[in-house]
Amino acid sequence: MPIPFETAPGAIASAVPITFVTPSTWEAIRDTLSAAARQFAAANGFTAKPGASLILPGPDGQIAQVLFGLEDATAKSRDPFRPGKLPTLLPAGVYRFGNTPHDARLATLAFALGSYRFSRYRKAEASTAKLVPSDGIDVAEMTRIAGAATLARDLVNTPSNDMGPEELATAAREVAIRFGARFDCIAGEELKQNFPLIHAVGQASTRAPRLIELSWGDAAHPKVTLVGKGVCFDTGGLDLKPSSGMLLMKKDMGGAANVLALAQMVMDARLKLRLRVLIPAVENAVAGNAFRPLDVFRSRKGLSVEIGNTDAEGRLILADALAYADEDKPDLLIDMGTLTGAARVALGPDLPPFYTEDETLAQDIARCARDENDPVWRMPLWGPYDSWLDAKVADLTNAPSGGFAGSITCALFLQRFVEHAKSWLHFDIFAWTPQAKPARPEGGECQAARAVFRLLGERYA
Known part of the structure; x- marks a missing residue:
């Protein structure tokens, strides 16, 4: 997706101003308008x-102000x-912020995120509105974040017939090639x-399972390992x-x-860390x-796992990947997965829970999430529930x-496979x-990644 920023010299002079108004400021702003505009x-x-818009015409019939x-x-x-709604409202043209919204940086990012369209299978009407970023806005950072969000959204929105384990590996390889990272893959x-x-978990599919690995950065830098659940389609298995x-x-x-x-954000920003992705x-x-159900498998870590439900498969594949990651003793080990309906019952779709004992x-992650408008909420690794994981055989x-x-019990299960990492999230x-x-079209979403990138940027810039 093209990033909707206009940075050509002199673009701001001809850009249409967007004036932000609130119920309490509207009267004063209205009084500054011409009589015709007020009418x-x-x-x-x-x-x-909030969210209302009005395009004001000038004497020549052109757009004078929004x-x-x-x-x-x-x-x-x-x-x-909220300004992420603008790309869906504005006609083609170049715009600028005429006054300062509540947070100019997040408003600029929202404009970019709100311009996203998924058009792989049918021609989507692209947003043709462009924004001249305000002074002080790091356009490279905005482009970096919006581009990474586009990657995540495109991958999630792609249906499973075109996004199986092999295609996911191909997407990861393309990211690795773009940034000069090492790529490895173990299959079948x-x-x-x-x-x-x-x-x-993957043996019943005609599409062979894989463990995808990327590594990048100076080996002397702190080790940060990311692990992501890649269940490309989940029937639930025999527990259908x-x-x-x-x-x-x-x-x-x-x-x-x-x-x-x-990972794309980290590598594009060239953070001073040793990155590994599994x-x-x-x-x-x-x-x-x-x-x-009730099959028993020996995990990579050596722990035997009894299958209580084949639809709790995500934690199984993450367990082996986390154990592998943990062997390297990373300074920070982070995993993400679409794991439990219980999380959605507790916190809804917009507020992912996170777990850590650090x-x-x-x-830090809670603060970064607030600063980035990428909400997350801490939940407890409640020790007394650990006994619920006990199996009979x-x-x-x-x-x-x-x-x-x-x-919580899913998090406690995964914690069993993390022993040597200095911190786990x-x-x-x-x-x-x-x-x-606004800024979040229906469909695949990039969640928690922007907050973590902010954290990593603060620690390893």
């Missing part, structure tokens, strides 16, 4: 309601991405000995999902899409050789009986926007 606004019933409503500065709740039966859980439950399962590789987006990529299919890391089960604390994301919002 036009009144005739159109413009009231500066009015756009925001929340008052004192409002209980404000959406910093080669996984059986050293990555038995990844193999078990109902048809309604399968409808969005093309997005079950959203963790992989988001760590690739994060993506276990599988399709959880149904066949005669599918793994079964108090400083928890405070193995070291642990992947799916405790009962319906309580599903996101786990995200249970949704990777999907069910209803369009």
Whole structure:
């Protein structure tokens, strides 16, 4: 997707100003307009309601100004991405901010994110509005973040017939080539000995499972490892999902899409860290050789896992990948996955929970999430629930009986496979926007990656 910024010299002189108004500032701003513009606004019933817009014509019939409503500065709740609605409203042309929104940086990013269109299968009407970024805005950073979000959204939006484990590996390879990273991939039966859980989940599909690996950066720099769940389609396995439950399962590789987006941001910014990306990529299919409830598998770490439910497959493939990552003793180990409906019941689709025992890391990621308008919420690694993972014939089960604390018990399961990393951070994301919002079109979404990139930028710039 082309990034909708106009940076040509002199562009700002001819750009149409966008004037941000709020219910409390509208009267004063209205008084600065010409009599004809005031009358036009009144005739159109413009009231500066948040999200409302009005294009004001000039004497020559051309667009003279755009009015756009925001929340008052004192409002209980404000959406910093409200200006992300503008690309869906504005006709073709070049625009600039005529006055300062609540947060000019986030408003600029929102404009770029709101310009996104997924057009692989049909011609989508592209946003033709361009923005001249205000003075002080780091255009390279905005372009970097918006480009990575586009990558994540495109990967998640692509249906599973065109986004299987092999295609996901191809996408990762393309990112690696672009930034000069090393790319490796282990596929099919080669996984059986050293990555038995990844193999078990993916063995029933005609599309061979894979473990995708990227590495980049100076070996002398701090080690940061990203692990992303890459279930390219999830039927639920023999514990088959109902048809309604399968409808969005093309997005079950959203963790992989988001760590690739994060990796792209890191490499493009050339942060001073040693980056490693691991993506276990599988399709959880149904066949005669599918793994079964109460099967027992020995994991890479050596722990035996009893299968309580074949639809709790994401934590299985992440377990082997996390154990592999942990062997390298990274300074920071981060995993992302579309893992539990329990997380959505607790916090909804827009607020992914995160888990860590590192108090400083928890405070830092929460602050970065607020600063980036990339919301996340800390949940507890509640020790007393760890016993719920006990299995009758193995070291642990992947799916405790009962319906309580599903996101917490998933995090506790994954924690069993992390021992040597200095800090571990786990995200249970949704990777999907069910209803369009400003800057967030309906469909695949980049979640938590911008917050983590902000954190990494602060630590390793």
